[in-house]
Amino acid sequence: MNQLLKKFPEEINRILARYPIDRKQAAVMPLLHLAQGEEGFVSRTALQEIAEITGISTTEVASVVGFYTLFHDAPEGKIRLQVCTDVACDLRGATEYLTELCEKLGIKPGETSTDGLITIEEVKCLAACDKAPLFQAQIGDEVDYHENQTPARTIDWLRSMSAALIGTPLKTISLEETKPEEGGSHE
Amino acid sequence: MSELILLRHREVAGLNQLKTYIADGGFETWKKVVTSRKPEEVLNDVKASGLRGRGGAGFPTGVKWSFLPNNIWPHYVVANSDESEPGTFKDRELLEFNPYLFIEGLMLTSFAVQANDAYIYFRGEFSQIAKKFDERLAELTAKGLLGDALFGTNYSLRIHTHLGAGAYICGEETALLESIEGRLGQPRLRPPFPAVAGLFDKPTVINNVETLANIPYIMEKGVDAFRKNGTEKSPGTKIFSLSGRVKKPGNYELPLGTTFRELIFKHGEGIINDAKVKAIMPAGASSTLIPATDAALDTPMDYESTTAIGSPLGSASVMVLDETVNISRVINNTVHFFSHESCGKCTPCREGNFWMSHISDRIESGKGKKDDIELLNSVATQMQNKCFCALGEFSTMAVVSGLQHFRADFEARLES
Structure with missing residues (x-):
């Protein structure tokens, strides 16, 4: 059937x-x-x-x-957070933004958070080069743009989504918190 | 420039609402053309307007339409809304804020070549825009502006949307057709050209969103009004997507032939921190790197003049690089882009970009040897004129020109 x-x-x-x-x-x-x-x-x-x-x-x-990049054959994070780091975005700090965001979330591009909420992906041009850094969030088959981002703004948004999508608070690795544990979670 | 044609939504609020667009005179041209003009008259007007394709190639639009044979039916029109060139974000603004202008242009084009079915191919990232378009098209059908026997004539038109799923190559028109037909987005061998055997093997016109958005103005105000802007060989206005190290990036609708200097320093308000401008990429990642000399900055941005200084105008996605930018890093970025987006069909592009990204990574990580610079140049030049489609050819342009003009940037990265 x-x-x-x-x-x-x-x-x-x-x-x-x-x-x-x-x-x-x-x-x-x-x-x-x-x-x-x-x-x-x-x-x-x-x-x-x-x-x-x-x-x-x-x-x-x-x-x-x-x-095609947007079709997936395996279940991953509920939110696929896709950051463009192409030339125009890179010229406006997208690469540094992605690096810092990944550090705060404790995952690398291509990885999924342990709670299954977020998969971070580095993607190609999203046609919003004047508003970089930006990411698109793919949730199911819906795609939304979030422009002019800072890691703090993105974390705030993820906090609200975490509550809505998995009902638990967002897990982040605050860089200040991890400092005392020398050689902790950073590779 | 006193009048905005394509970006009129910046002057008329709510133009992406059907009732506002109609109140602003929208679809009157459509009705008038269907009820009182012959298809060949529309084609001849567009030919006479000198409008050139805004998606990158700059081919005369009316001439492209005239290639469709009149003894093979049905004809199709496909709108290329796969805007994916890094640095290009003009179609997205039109699709979100002035969508009916584009739709009316698509309708007029369909009438000109007597197509009864037209498709809009959206890149996958535009899924929300595509969803909204399904609603818009249903509303237009309900209002009798689309559908069967329009305005009591025997002409019928249906417009369908088709959503891609993330593949830069689908902006190449034959790859786009493959993608609509449900296959991998890989370019087709030409001939036959799409005008003869395109979508579903039938005669097909494929035009960019911005190209189509120019048609209503030409049909409403006439050829002379359209030609008032721009140059003799590049008439009309164009949306320039300005990005990179400028204070005010964004879309600017200006007459073709406006200089780089005016775009960057007047409209873009100059360089961040008033740094020195170093290079311009006028056609996104597919561009040649042009050193920002005074002569280059004073070059008019039209198809001929930009080509004369070494780069096609492309879709006019002007990326600005300043003195803080190392060109080796820019090249590292573009080769990774093309390496990811190569469709894999032809060896020079698939392998060439793979190896260029490895060599460039070595240089960027400080482990490069002097020979690596020559090796990078050698791979790029060997790829030239051997790739199956323009994507492969374009992938080499920034590399070769970057090494030619900014070799010191690469040398500074080498292992000491």
């Missing part, structure tokens, strides 16, 4: 109607967005169901997931 089709029959029909009837493969990306919005990542089952709907192989669907 195709769970995706069962759960979103109308939405899927609307997606398929956008493309010529003999070109169902074109629906692959919208369907992946739909599946990812449900689970926060594209599961093995979703791959198979999308292959079934579009009439292509599971491998082909998986290759699309692998190619």
Whole structure:
């Protein structure tokens, strides 16, 4: 039984109607967005169901997931906090911002916090170069921009999200606190 | 510049609300064109306007449309909203704050080439904008401005959105078509060109958001009014995305042919801490590094003049580097960008960028030897004219020009 089709029959029909009837493969990306919005990542089952709907192989669907940066094949942090460090942002301090933010959160780019709240990622141009440093937050399949950031501003926002998303306070490593423990959590 | 055409939303509040746009005269041109003009008249006006593609290539828009054959149907129009060039953020402002101008331009373009289905390809990061567009398009359909038998004529038009998922290469028009068709975003071999066999193998026009946003003005006010701004060969206004080490970064709509000096020092209010300007990248990361000499600063930003000083104007994403910036670090950044964004289809780009990023990392970490500078240059120049698409070619430009003009910056990083 195709769970995706069962759960979103109308939405899927609307997606398929956008493309010529003999070109169902074109629906692959919208369907992946739909599946990812449900689970926060594209599961093995979703791959198979999308292959079934579009009439292509599971491998082909998986290759699309692998190619595009915003599709994920594994569950990670509830918030994917994505910081652009491309040239224009770097010229406005984005690299230093990311380094400091990572130190405060005690995770490195590509890692997820132990409470499962945040995955930090270093990403490519977000088309907001005049408002750097900035990050986009991907929660499920929703993407929001947060511009003109400082580590303190970002931590404040994360604090409010932590309460809302996982119901526990945000875990941060204050640099002052860690100083006494020489050689502590810093690599 | 007294009149804002593309950034009119800065003068008329709420222009991203349909009722405000209509109250401001919006969609009157659309109705008039569909009910009283022939498609070829629209095409001829746009040809005569001299409008050139705003996405980077600067190709004459009307000429591009005229390549569609009249014996193969259906025709498609695709709007390229995959704005991803580092330093470019103009389409995002249009899509958020003046979306109907762009939509009306897309409609007029579809009518000109008699397409009944048009697609807007949004980059994945614009998912909220795309969601809003679905609502806007539904509202336009409900109002009878989109849909079947428009205004009692036999012309029908549907506009669909398609959301990407994070791939710079999809801004390349054939990679974008592959992406809509549900495949990896990798460029296609040309010919056939999209004008003959594009989306779903049918004749297709692909235009950038800003290009399309120029069409309503041309059709409403006429060719002469449009040509009042800009130069003979680069007519009209252009949105310049100014970023980097300037006091006031942002989008500025100015006539094509405005000088770099005016953009950076008048509109951008000069350099942070009044430092000395060192170099300009006029086309984002795909740019040549141009030393900021007086002659360069006084160059008019139009397609020909900018090319003459060594860089295409591209989408006019002007990144400004000052004396505090080490060019080796900038190059390290761009090669990592292209290394990540290379689609992997052709070897020179995939491998070349991989190795350039490794050599550049070595130099940046202070472990580079003198030979590494020549090695970096050698890899870049060997890639040139061998890549499958423009992305690969562009990835070498900053490297080669950076080493040519700012070699001391690299040497300063070497192992002592």
